[in-house]
Amino acid sequence: MRGKAPDPPALGTPPDVKLLLRQKLDSVFLAASQPTQVRVSEPRPNLRGPGWTACVKAEVVSVTGKPLGTQTYRIEISDGAIADRQKVEAEDTCATESYEPV
DSSP states (O other), rough: OOOOOOOOOOOOOOHHHHHHHHHHHGSSSOOOGGOOOEOOOEEEEESSSSSSEEEEEEEOTTTTTEEEEEEEEEEEEEEEEEEEEEEOTTGGGGGOOOEEEO
16 A cells, blocks of 8 residues: 655745846846846746746847847746746747736
């Protein structure tokens, strides 16, 4: 007879993503891209592992200064820090999220 699988660890309080981005925006956008109008979604539990995820978007420019438009990334937050970022695709859930200015 098998025992019940252990419950996943509790996530605790959602991280303050706005504060993380203010402190480490360069972990999402290169400084040379001069991100403006930075916006973030509410943090959600990470379905692929421990921690949280959130969507971040900003207006950016190329290295030559040409506007590239809005770039959106999904960030993973682990142990109170931005651990990873991935550029989102059109079918990603970031397209349906609500955003607030950072």
